[in-house]
Amino acid sequence: MNSTYWSWDTFSEALPIVLKGLGITVGLTITSFLFALIFGFVWTFLRRIRNKPLNWIITWVMEFIRSTPPLVQLFFIYYAWPMIPGIGVTLSPFTSAVIGLGIHFSTYIGEIYRSGIEAVDKGQWEAAKALNFSTVDKWRRIILPQALPPTIPMLGNYFIIMFKEVPLASTIGVAGILLMANTYGAQNWAYLEPLTIVGIIFLLLSYPSAILIKKLEIKMNTRFDKKATLENTKKGAVM
Amino acid sequence: MKINAIIDIFPQLLKGLGVTVTVLIASALIAYFMAFIAGLCRLSNNIIIRKITGFYVEVFRGTSLIVQLFWLFYAIPMLFGIQLGSNWWTGVIAIGLNYGAYLSEVVRGSIQSVAKGQTEAAIALNMSRFQRMRIIIFPQAVRMMLPEFGNYTIQMLKGTALVSLIGLKDVLYYGDIMRSTNLSQAPLIYLLVLVFYFILALPLIWLTRKGESISRKGVASG
């Protein structure tokens, strides 16, 4: 690499400055992920409403949120929300980002919950009914404890996906690593080094996490498919 | 009053339609191309080819699109000493390479998931390695890929909104311009921008569902 384009001095000068934003980036990831985890339940239960037109509306609202750019949704919450007469309030960049990214990804997470619930054996619902569980107890003690654990690897994947979407919040002024890098770049007219640092940080954090989740997934699969595997071995032993 | 505002705003946003759509089409073509090249390379017997492709895929999947976009925006002129002629190319290359990496995993996974029995039956009919790929494996794998290609194309549409950040005059860009001159109109402007993207997404959503039903039909356990 040509030294006029790349300077290790700049690199080492920018490194601590960019790293200052890491706490915010990770903090925003965790907060908005938690928000999405909770809000995901709202979608899951809204979609269980039996009323046809209502169900149709909810389905398309979810579709609307997930197929439009999260960047525009951030702008909407940060710039437009305060301007709405009556209900509008000014939100800090961080809060806006938590709500914006949280709602966007909650539509995906709601679908993950749904797939988990649908995977619970039909007999479990019937058993809960036969044992006369109340609706709350049925969900809390029978359905969710079986539906949620298998979704953990998928949720973990969304945690990583959200981590990579968090730098969008730099556009509304959340001082994570990307904003730090861009600010440094603007002050010193040297963007390449700080942006490279940002890339390396993302790679260093997301790649090992992805491998970890893959391992978790394999572990989970063997745990939850144990029944099926047992049956297969039995079949094989017959002949 | 509101209706009047909508009539004012919509034509403004329409001016950005060309950039949004051309960026989407061009980056999708690059992404699909990269997906098949990289997906097949990762199944190659040659370990060097596998490693190089693996590096490309993991770097682009491991970092953010927005970071890649900014990085390429500054890096391409600096490192290579060339101007691409326009930021349009920078946006298209960033989005194309990013989603090409994701889609290459879809290509690889689909090819690998075609049942082993299919290859064995093709061998029993004395097909060559190339014929097996062309006649038996690939057509089945492509069917399996369709829904994910649809989903990622919707993701790409969402990703095109980022090009306004490097100065391209897309739909969001015109929305931002209007907002900066008329702050109180912000809710309506951004709502319309979102509606605009949603209208563009609708045919893609429809195609994705179509792809889902094709993939369900095409690959039963035969």
Added chain:
Amino acid sequence: MVEPIVKYRNVHKAFGDFKVLKGIDLDIFPAEKIAVIGPSGSGKTTIIRMLMTLEEPTSGDIIVDGTNLWKMEKNGELIRANEKHLRDVRGDIGMVFQHFNLFPHMTILENCMSAPIHVKKEDKNEVRERAIQMLERVGLGDKLNNYPNQLSGGQKQRVAMARALVMRPKIMLFDEVTSALDPELVGEVLEVIRDIARNDDMAMVLVTHEMDFALDIADKVLFLDEGVIAEQGTASEVIEHSTNERLQTFLHRFRSV
């Protein structure tokens, strides 16, 4: 004296540390019908999979029509066969699988036409005619444009046989072709095999658990046990006159079922 079309000479096969076959010697003559019986895990399937080039022997030779299948000559030395050599030698061999392995993206007719057209480069119209004829022969003349997932297991297996027959093999291998079928569908598939055995002059090797059927159509029965051919001969020799104790136990188990 007729020459065997296939010769196995001291063939061994191991998967990792597990030795499946420990020295197989076997001759297959043209038009001969051979049934391979034996307990699970005795290596029956492996024998025919090696002939179809789906599994490479650990040692030993398989000679097809005078040519070594898994080895080829290069500069006067025998080396491991490459893809081209395998394709040249296995062209006369066809196989029907336990799980049918029909191509789900092709119609029944296309399933039967793709290989003759692409592999043997035959004329399309001629192949179509022959494929339709074969499908009619196995009783599926009315399903030509259906897809495999619209058929029952028995019908799928009959298509698989037609697909193999259209290639006009000299040797047909049947790998437990009724094991994956519901009991009531077994009969229709056996009927087709019986028809082929009677009217076609190709050699056939059947790996099967359908004991009575195998004994009925086979010229020669092999009893495979613990990786070796423990007993072989005509059906009556093997069934009625063998003193092999493990064979008797094996047969007894089947009879009592």
